[in-house]
Amino acid sequence: MEKIGSAGNKGKAIRSDCFVTIELTDKDGIIIELNSKVKSLFGKSIIELCKDEIKYFGIKNAKVQIEDSGALPFVIAARIEAAIKKCVNTGKNYLQEMIPENAYHTEKDRYRRSRLYLPGNTPKLMINGGLHSADGIILDLEDSVAPDKKFEARFLVRNALRQNNFYGAERMVRINQVPQGLDDLEYIVPHNVNLILIPKCESADQIQQVELKITELSKKYDVEHPVYLMPIIESALGTIKAYEIATASENVVALAIGLEDYTADLGCQRTNEGRETFFARSMLVNAAKAAKIQAIDSVFSDVSDMDALKKFVLESKSQGFDGMGCIHPRQIKVILENYLPTDAEIAKAKKIVNAFIQAEEKGLGVVAVGSKMIDPPVVKRAQRTIKVAVEEGKLTKNWRDDYVC
Amino acid sequence: MSVKLVKNSIGRMVPTEINGKKSVPFQGVGKYHPDYRKFAPKVATCADFPDDGNKLVDDLKTALIKAGLKDGMTISTHHHFRNGDLVANQIFKIASDLGIKDLVWYPSASFPCHEPILEYLENGTINHIEGSMNGVLGRFVSEGNMKGTGVLRSHGGRYQAVQDGDVQIDIAVLAAPIADPFGNANGVKGPSACGLLGFALADSQYADKVIIVTDHLIDFPCIPWQIHGNYVDYVVKVDKVGIPEKIISGTTRITKSPDRLLMAEMTAKLCQEAGLIKDGFSFQAGAGGTSLAIADFFAKIMRKENIKAKFARGGSNKYLVQMLEDGLVEYILDGQTFDLDGVRSMRDNPNHVDTSPFTSYNYHGKGNFASFIDIVILGATEVDVNFNANVNTHSDGYLLHGIGGWQNCLFGRNVILPIPLFRDRIPVIRDEVTTVTGPGELIDIIVTERGIAINPLRKDLLEKLKDSNLPIKTIEELKEEAEKICGKPVLPEFGDDIVAVIKWVDGTIIDSVRKVIK
Numbered sequence: 001m002e003k004i005g006s007a008g009n010k011g012k013a014i015r016s017d018c019f020v021t022i023e024l025t026d027k028d029g030i031i032i033e034l035n036s037k038v039k040s041l042f043g044k045s046i047i048e049l050c051k052d053e054i055k056y057f058g059i060k061n062a063k064v065q066i067e068d069s070g071a072l073p074f075v076i077a078a079r080i081e082a083a084i085k086k087c088v089n090t091g092k093n094y095l096q097e098m099i100p101e102n103a104y105h106t107e108k109d110r111y112r113r114s115r116l117y118l119p120g121n122t123p124k125l126m127i128n129g130g131l132h133s134a135d136g137i138i139l140d141l142e143d144s145v146a147p148d149k150k151f152e153a154r155f156l157v158r159n160a161l162r163q164n165n166f167y168g169a170e171r172m173v174r175i176n177q178v179p180q181g182l183d184d185l186e187y188i189v190p191h192n193v194n195l196i197l198i199p200k201c202e203s204a205d206q207i208q209q210v211e212l213k214i215t216e217l218s219k220k221y222d223v224e225h226p227v228y229l230m231p232i233i234e235s236a237l238g239t240i241k242a243y244e245i246a247t248a249s250e251n252v253v254a255l256a257i258g259l260e261d262y263t264a265d266l267g268c269q270r271t272n273e274g275r276e277t278f279f280a281r282s283m284l285v286n287a288a289k290a291a292k293i294q295a296i297d298s299v300f301s302d303v304s305d306m307d308a309l310k311k312f313v314l315e316s317k318s319q320g321f322d323g324m325g326c327i328h329p330r331q332i333k334v335i336l337e338n339y340l341p342t343d344a345e346i347a348k349a350k351k352i353v354n355a356f357i358q359a360e361e362k363g364l365g366v367v368a369v370g371s372k373m374i375d376p377p378v379v380k381r382a383q384r385t386i387k388v389a390v391e392e393g394k395l396t397k398n399w400r401d402d403y404v405c
Numbered sequence: 406m407s408v409k410l411v412k413n414s415i416g417r418m419v420p421t422e423i424n425g426k427k428s429v430p431f432q433g434v435g436k437y438h439p440d441y442r443k444f445a446p447k448v449a450t451c452a453d454f455p456d457d458g459n460k461l462v463d464d465l466k467t468a469l470i471k472a473g474l475k476d477g478m479t480i481s482t483h484h485h486f487r488n489g490d491l492v493a494n495q496i497f498k499i500a501s502d503l504g505i506k507d508l509v510w511y512p513s514a515s516f517p518c519h520e521p522i523l524e525y526l527e528n529g530t531i532n533h534i535e536g537s538m539n540g541v542l543g544r545f546v547s548e549g550n551m552k553g554t555g556v557l558r559s560h561g562g563r564y565q566a567v568q569d570g571d572v573q574i575d576i577a578v579l580a581a582p583i584a585d586p587f588g589n590a591n592g593v594k595g596p597s598a599c600g601l602l603g604f605a606l607a608d609s610q611y612a613d614k615v616i617i618v619t620d621h622l623i624d625f626p627c628i629p630w631q632i633h634g635n636y637v638d639y640v641v642k643v644d645k646v647g648i649p650e651k652i653i654s655g656t657t658r659i660t661k662s663p664d665r666l667l668m669a670e671m672t673a674k675l676c677q678e679a680g681l682i683k684d685g686f687s688f689q690a691g692a693g694g695t696s697l698a699i700a701d702f703f704a705k706i707m708r709k710e711n712i713k714a715k716f717a718r719g720g721s722n723k724y725l726v727q728m729l730e731d732g733l734v735e736y737i738l739d740g741q742t743f744d745l746d747g748v749r750s751m752r753d754n755p756n757h758v759d760t761s762p763f764t765s766y767n768y769h770g771k772g773n774f775a776s777f778i779d780i781v782i783l784g785a786t787e788v789d790v791n792f793n794a795n796v797n798t799h800s801d802g803y804l805l806h807g808i809g810g811w812q813n814c815l816f817g818r819n820v821i822l823p824i825p826l827f828r829d830r831i832p833v834i835r836d837e838v839t840t841v842t843g844p845g846e847l848i849d850i851i852v853t854e855r856g857i858a859i860n861p862l863r864k865d866l867l868e869k870l871k872d873s874n875l876p877i878k879t880i881e882e883l884k885e886e887a888e889k890i891c892g893k894p895v896l897p898e899f900g901d902d903i904v905a906v907i908k909w910v911d912g913t914i915i916d917s918v919r920k921v922i923k
Contacts, residue, residue, distance in 0.1 A: 015829060016829060037829065038801075038894075040897045040898070041801060041830075041895060041897065042830055042892060042894055042895075045892055069829070070828075070830045072830055072890065072891065128663075128664045128854060131664065131854055131855070132663060132667065328663070330661075330663055330666070
């Protein structure tokens with residue numbers, strides 16, 4: 001192993017991060033040099049944290065340099081640990097408290113209309129990531145992290161799962177492509193991750209490998225809640241195998257599609273009209289619905305064009321998708337709003353739900369609106385529409401009080 | 406400096422004497438009633454001025470010498486050229502070359518372009534600054550290097566200090582984008598147009614000697630005469646008074662930061678739910694990205710609900726001008742223009758009115774319109790659990806910003822501070838602010854990205870918003886949330902020396918700024 005390890009980011013444009021360098025030495029004990037824009041207010045506590053961590057890993061002599069740009073404690077701890085582990089072989093982990101706000105689990109069929117990608121090695125984007133009302137946040141270890149930063153990103157993502165409040169958003173992590181991604185699991189499964197995204201998925205076997213590793217880790221770390229899976233289909237082969245992937249594990253709750261890689265695989269350009277991806281998207285929706293799970297659309301990459309995004313969402317909804325990814329918080333509102341049921345859909349759902357309740361009250365086994373019989377799945381879908389409409393403020397909770405057929 | 410300190414009405418220790426002059430500690434909002442008469446400048450006579458009205462002299466140096474520049478004088482400038490000002494530095498270079506010592510610089514604000522002033526503080530040309538001290542100047546002062554004690558005032562307080570004779574300006578050097586040889590001047594025309602010259606009004610009225618410096622001299626009459634030549638002693642023509650692209654920032658844009666947009670949206674929603682956005686209402690919005698976003702959210706609500714505002718208080722910019730031109734706002738009452746659309750509108754639209762600190766902010770007058778603005782949006786470095794706020798110092802104690810119109814706008818009907826709960830790692834909601842710029846009783850609502858706190862004194866607002874879905878919390882809850890995320894900061898170390906004082910709008914001392922121990 002090297003005698004010097006470093007981790008983190010520094011420079012003028014860097015905020016809420018730090019850069020830590022540790023050099024193992026033979027004598028003179030621990031020497032810490034701290035440069036920080038918040039030194040007069042937090043210098044002491046940063047040095048205490050550093051000393052504690054160094055002691056925890058049993059280091060006796062080292063020169064430590066911390067260049068801090070206002071990093072929060074969970075970030076500093078992650079950077080120090082990553083730097084240490086580049087020069088010390090240890091099975092120990094320096095774990096900070098799991099904040100009670102992050103102790104929640106999620107339901108298999110919860111809404112996944114919008115989920116916000118947060119690059120796994122950029123703390124400043126994580127800190128407020130949960131504030132924008134996305135159904136989920138994705139701490140990304142894959143494409144948004146440079147290859148030489150993958151190692152340190154794992155510690156940051158782990159610490160964020162334990163310490164950074166995401167305000168009720170489903171806490172997802174996108175691991176690296178299997179098999180490399182299997183090594184990421186150790187850093188996230190024991191830390192109450194709700195859902196794992198498996199990128200570039202092409203076979204049921206990949207899901208089973210992930211599932212096996214999760215089971216193993218869950219036993220080792222006493223994880224009792226399920227860890228849900230969302231495979232991402234990003235290739236021609238993956239598209240063909242979509243149903244096999246969707247049904248590979250009962251923990252698969254949704255299938256997502258990644259169109260940038262998919263169009264590259266086909267050898268064509270991605271267009272706004274999306275003719276070239278129509279088959280893949282239909283296939284994915286069909287496979288997901290056949291497996292009774294959610295179908296999640298690709299991200300929309302032009303973050304400044306809200307009108308085009310709106311068109312994309314409406315198109316996506318009409319094709320049967322339940323949600324999509326976001327790469328910028330400003331997309332969330334447009335996505336949430338446009339996946340919402342329309343006024344006409346709500347009006348129709350009101351009719352059906354009302355008829356259903358009346359039928360129940362009368363002890364009738366059959367629901368009818370006018371002369372038309374309504375099947376149970378239609379009732380279920382209408383109930384869901386009403387639930388969303390109420391939750392999103394498009395309908396009052398007691399809408400039936402003044403409901404006139 | 407060893408002066409007697411007393412505790413003022415909000416418990417801050419303040420000196421009873423500043424730079425050898427007696428001073429009055431803050432007594433509470435509206436508690437101080439002066440019984441003296443206003444300051445009066447010397448009577449001038451037309452006999453001493455040319456009949457043809459030509460007051461041109463060769464250059465600034467000649468003008469300063471003719472004006473009697475000597476040791477210990479107070480020299481004033483205005484900041485309408487913002488970071489593009491080319492005049493203030495020249496004054497002190499000339500003074501330094503002449504071997505003049507111990508001047509007092511009385512700017513209406515200082516900017517990064519005034520960094521060269523450091524040299525004249527160091528070589529004794531300037532004794533101290535009474536005005537904002539930021540950047541390198543702030544560092545110099547905070548570390549205890551300035552000879553005299555700095556005095557910070559609001560825009561209204563600056564007018565009040567001159568009017569009351571607390572500051573007696575010996576020479577006012579007033580840069581103007583356009584002027585005639587008699588000294589009439591304005592800010593709406595000429596290559597360096599900056600909109601208006603309102604901050605220079607007190608200086609022109611009360612200074613012993615007034616010098617107009619312009620790069621665009623025209624024949625009499627220079628209309629509109631925002632500055633009246635009847636106050637002016639000398640006129641100087643120079644090649645350039647300012648750098649236009651730095652006078653007008655040109656970059657005032659609605660924020661793109663999702664976190665700030667969130668605060669802006671919450672602020673607008675809160676105003677709507679509290680019933681503050683209604684026909685005939687008025688609002689003040691600054692030029693910061695968050696303020697602009699709030700004004701933009703207001704505009705959306707107003708369009709949707711068919712509501713028109715009576716007036717908006719500027720800092721004007723293209724967004725506010727658009728609202729005026731779209732008929733959403735009937736008048737802009739403007740203190741400074743931030744972009745060329747603001748300048749154009751002020752020049753061409755009679756409903757875009759130039760104001761001065763006298764009409765908008767002076768507390769020692771018979772009222773001012775700041776107190777009848779319905780919604781006031783301001784920033785702050787820190788707010789404490791008593792709603793006291795700090796805009797002057799960073800949490801590490803260094804001087805950071807001037808007061809501007811901030812204190813004056815606190816008299817608005819609903820004062821809202823949209824601020825992040827923490828910046829980098831530094832909590833913004835604190836047990837106690839580092840420096841009190843404004844007392845909590847005048848601050849009504851704090852909007853952060855993680856929750857909103859309403860001053861318990863505003864029972865009416867609490868009542869109106871009791872069923873709101875907005876995340877309304879107590880200020881203590883917000884403080885605890887910030888400390889939970891950031892940790893509790895230790896207090897910075899201060900020396901005994903007072904390096905500057907913060908004046909309240911009535912001229913009393915609300916707080917002192919102490920020397921920072923590095």
